[in-house]
Amino acid sequence: MGKLLELQGISKSFPGVKALDNISLTLEEGEIHALLGENGAGKSTLMKIMCGIYSNDEGKILIRGKEVKFGNYMDAIHHGIGIIFQEFSLIPYLNAVENIFLNREPRNKLGFIDFATMRKEASALLDKLDIKIPLDVPVNELSVAEQQFIEIVKALSLNAKILVLDEPTATLTPREAERLFRIMRDLKAHGVGMFFISHHLEEIFQICDTISVLRDGQYIGSMPVKDSNVDQLVEMMVGRKVENTYPPKPANLLRDTPILEVKELKRFKDSASNSFKLYKGEILGFAGLVGSGRTELARALIGADPVYSKDVVLDGKSEKLSSPDVSLAKGIGLLPEDRKAEGLILSFSVQTNISMNNYNKWLKAKYFIDDRKEQEDVKTIVKQVRVKTPSEKTIVSNLSGGNQQKVVIGRWLNNDCKVLIFDEPTRGIDVGAKAEIYELMRKLAAEHGLAIIMISSELPEIIGVCDRVEVFREGNIVADLTGDDINSNTIMLYETGNK
Amino acid sequence: MTNSSVSNGSFKDTFKKLSTLPFFLPLVGFVLVFIIMVAVTDNFLTYSNLSNIGRQVSINAIIAVGMTFAILTGGIDLAVGSVMALSGTIMAGLMAGGIPMSAAILVGLALGLVLGGINGALIAYAKMPPFIVTLAMMTIARGLALIYTGGYPIAGLDQAFAFFGRGDVFGIETPIIITIIIYVIAYIVLNHTPFGRHVYATGGNYEASRLSGIKVNRILFLIYAISGLTSALAGVIITSRLMSGQPNAGVAFEMDAIAAVVLGGAAMSGGKGTIIGTLVGALLLGVLNNGLNLIGINPYVQNVIKGIIILIAVYVSTEKKKARS
Numbered sequence: 083m084g085k086l087l088e089l090q091g092i093s094k095s096f097p098g099v100k101a102l103d104n105i106s107l108t109l110e111e112g113e114i115h116a117l118l119g120e121n122g123a124g125k126s127t128l129m130k131i132m133c134g135i136y137s138n139d140e141g142k143i144l145i146r147g148k149e150v151k152f153g154n155y156m157d158a159i160h161h162g163i164g165i166i167f168q169e170f171s172l173i174p175y176l177n178a179v180e181n182i183f184l185n186r187e188p189r190n191k192l193g194f195i196d197f198a199t200m201r202k203e204a205s206a207l208l209d210k211l212d213i214k215i216p217l218d219v220p221v222n223e224l225s226v227a228e229q230q231f232i233e234i235v236k237a238l239s240l241n242a243k244i245l246v247l248d249e250p251t252a253t254l255t256p257r258e259a260e261r262l263f264r265i266m267r268d269l270k271a272h273g274v275g276m277f278f279i280s281h282h283l284e285e286i287f288q289i290c291d292t293i294s295v296l297r298d299g300q301y302i303g304s305m306p307v308k309d310s311n312v313d314q315l316v317e318m319m320v321g322r323k324v325e326n327t328y329p330p331k332p333a334n335l336l337r338d339t340p341i342l343e344v345k346e347l348k349r350f351k352d353s354a355s356n357s358f359k360l361y362k363g364e365i366l367g368f369a370g371l372v373g374s375g376r377t378e379l380a381r382a383l384i385g386a387d388p389v390y391s392k393d394v395v396l397d398g399k400s401e402k403l404s405s406p407d408v409s410l411a412k413g414i415g416l417l418p419e420d421r422k423a424e425g426l427i428l429s430f431s432v433q434t435n436i437s438m439n440n441y442n443k444w445l446k447a448k449y450f451i452d453d454r455k456e457q458e459d460v461k462t463i464v465k466q467v468r469v470k471t472p473s474e475k476t477i478v479s480n481l482s483g484g485n486q487q488k489v490v491i492g493r494w495l496n497n498d499c500k501v502l503i504f505d506e507p508t509r510g511i512d513v514g515a516k517a518e519i520y521e522l523m524r525k526l527a528a529e530h531g532l533a534i535i536m537i538s539s540e541l542p543e544i545i546g547v548c549d550r551v552e553v554f555r556e557g558n559i560v561a562d563l564t565g566d567d568i569n570s571n572t573i574m575l576y577e578t579g580n581k
Numbered sequence: 582m583t584n585s586s587v588s589n590g591s592f593k594d595t596f597k598k599l600s601t602l603p604f605f606l607p608l609v610g611f612v613l614v615f616i617i618m619v620a621v622t623d624n625f626l627t628y629s630n631l632s633n634i635g636r637q638v639s640i641n642a643i644i645a646v647g648m649t650f651a652i653l654t655g656g657i658d659l660a661v662g663s664v665m666a667l668s669g670t671i672m673a674g675l676m677a678g679g680i681p682m683s684a685a686i687l688v689g690l691a692l693g694l695v696l697g698g699i700n701g702a703l704i705a706y707a708k709m710p711p712f713i714v715t716l717a718m719m720t721i722a723r724g725l726a727l728i729y730t731g732g733y734p735i736a737g738l739d740q741a742f743a744f745f746g747r748g749d750v751f752g753i754e755t756p757i758i759i760t761i762i763i764y765v766i767a768y769i770v771l772n773h774t775p776f777g778r779h780v781y782a783t784g785g786n787y788e789a790s791r792l793s794g795i796k797v798n799r800i801l802f803l804i805y806a807i808s809g810l811t812s813a814l815a816g817v818i819i820t821s822r823l824m825s826g827q828p829n830a831g832v833a834f835e836m837d838a839i840a841a842v843v844l845g846g847a848a849m850s851g852g853k854g855t856i857i858g859t860l861v862g863a864l865l866l867g868v869l870n871n872g873l874n875l876i877g878i879n880p881y882v883q884n885v886i887k888g889i890i891i892l893i894a895v896y897v898s899t900e901k902k903k904a905r906s
Contacts (some may be wrong), residue, residue: 110819384792386792407790425789427789428786434778434781441774441775
């Protein structure tokens with residue numbers, strides 16, 4: 083076995099964050115190498131550097147002992163690296179053959195696409211890997227797994243010797259995952275080296291040769307799979323963090339009657355049925371891996387997406403919550419995870435973004451907005467949530483991520499809400515602003531008497547902020563944790579299905 | 582010396598303030614064209630010609646109000662010209678059939694509101710694309726107008742009806758007065774009511790507005806109903822001006838309305854634009870049309886010139902993405 087790929091001392095910084103700090107890894111021929119780490123540990127950044135999507139600030143990349151520099155994604159492909167993203171890059175209305183040969187279709191003498199040759203070459207590739215998929219239907223009619231296989235074949239047809247698989251099993255059924263593993267073993271036999279990212283430890287034990295763990299952009303260690311065990315890996319991933327950026331939790335929360343009770347919420351006829359309670363003044367965490375159904379549940383709750391069934395009791399009264407505007411009227415608000423696309427109107431001012439859903443508050447002569455009152459209230463809110471902005475008229479796209487998030491919080495503070503759902507409130511926000519957001523959330527709960535749900539994929543903040551935690555796995559709430567049970571190991575074990 | 586520099590400074594300040602207006606460029610264009618026309622023609626700056634421009638502009642300007650609402654939400658209304666024609670012919674038909682004028686006008690306006698409402702319902706609740714829905718309504722309304730009239734103009738209207746298109750109040754043409762009233766109402770609605778602010782929000786980011794609890798579908802439904810209503814109102818004026826219901830009136834009027842809105846600084850993607858900008862855009866198109874006619878430029882060439890001016894105006898006002906270092 084020879085060394086296929088070596089990463090030496092790779093570092094990468096983004097404004098305000100060191101995403102990767104001096105990472106060194108080696109991938110051998112025919113090796114399946116697992117990359118393990120929490121969300122935000124730096125796995126994706128590292129993968130993107132390997133594929134030329136990001137450039138590294140420091141360090142070297144060697145392929146078969148020779149240093150290479152990638153200016154872009156195409157460079158990496160030319161050096162035999164293929165990446166299978168979580169979101170596919172297939173053209174939905176083209177079939178498998180057309181997708182595999184996209185932009186390098188074989189031509190006949192007249193310069194037209196030579197479909198016969200193209201099809202022959204494609205089926206040869208598929209046969210080699212013993213993959214059976216229909217070739218004549220648009221890929222959007224195929225299953226997720228089949229689309230993934232096409233991505234893999236596409237990469238191999240470009241002579242990829244190194245494959246990066248970024249959570250390939252996240253959207254697969256166990257049987258489909260099994261098929262994927264068979265193909266991976268086949269590739270391994272052909273000498274292809276693979277990086278495999280997954281949160282499911284059992285898969286890693288099943289398919290991988292080596293495990294490397296990253297945490298907070300640092301390289302923690304590597305070991306052969308056969309020498310490792312679950313507890314040890316969780317320990318390595320979570321580590322012990324001494325961060326004291328969290329506001330103190332209230333000593334004894336009174337939980338007598340819930341402000342919100344959700345019973346038997348089902349998104350589809352056959353999907354899991356979830357129930358939970360929320361009490362005034364508490365911050366309830368929704369922990370789980372990416373894709374475990376937390377956001378979906380929140381959106382279904384406020385009526386942003388259709389649901390099959392739900393039974394919601396808010397403040398003692400049964401409510402329908404059929405759409406976000408009904409939820410707003412009843413006092414439930416969602417602060418979406420994708421701040422830029424779903425939370426803010428980026429090209430509008432701070433003021434408009436705060437006041438947009440409650441103009442009725444400032445009506446004069448019944449129909450008209452009292453601009454002066456609006457401005458006064460917005461000024462007060464901007465101060466309250468401490469948005470750092472030159473003025474209320476500043477366009478929000480000019481603010482930092484943290485200040486943008488505070489603007490969204492300000493919008494809900496401008497409404498009389500009982501329940502607020504924060505979906506990944508600190509994603510993409512620097513450490514200082516994170517602490518401010520936590521403080522604001524705690525203040526809303528303690529002083530304004532709100533009940534808060536915080537969805538987060540970052541365990542430290544779930545542990546640091548929440549009074550109670552619901553753990554999600556594959557669309558189900560699998561645990562309700564309080565007190566000392568809110569710790570990394572317990573949550574991680576539930577999240578990954580090892581408990 | 583001191584005096585002149587002071588006045589100079591204040592002029593500069595005013596200019597600077599003006600230049601931040603979203604419809605600054607079309608305003609400059611309007612003033613330029615106006616000055617050029619005054620300079621090169623003898624009869625541009627006469628009472629009768631200016632009244633004429635006012636009358637001509639009014640119809641496009643009123644249609645463009647509804648179009649502004651549609652474009653502000655990121656949509657479009659292609660049915661305006663046909664809805665105008667259908668409302669106009671029905672009004673004319675009712676009057677010719679002996680129905681009292683006021684009742685006929687109300688029916689015509691209500692019809693516009695209903696047709697626009699159908700557009701709105703299909704767009705907001707059936708989630709169909711505005712372009713397609715209003716394109717279909719464009720041909721349906723035109724077809725209905727032709728069926729209703731058998732393809733011939735309907736004449737024999739109540740003489741009092743001439744007031745709306747040909748009359749005046751204290752020497753000011755009625756269409757101009759109606760236009761001013763409509764713009765004042767639209768200005769207040771868009772800038773000083775929750776509905777108006779929600780129109781901007783919906784166009785600025787539909788999903789963010791929806792999730793924040795704004796009733797985005799109701800907004801979409803209403804703006805297309807409004808556009809139907811303004812189209813029907815334009816139908817009153819044009820039918821009165823011609824004193825007949827013309828089933829073929831208003832062909833390609835949607836293009837002039839879109840041009841006015843876009844010249845006025847609105848973004849086709851929604852969320853950006855002003856009602857005053859639309860008025861300036863309509864005026865610019867109006868003086869251009871009138872002036873080119875007075876100079877005696879071939880109408881075919883006029884089309885080319887108008888198209889080029891729209892391209893230049895939109896190119897200049899498009900925010901160029903800054904190259905990343």
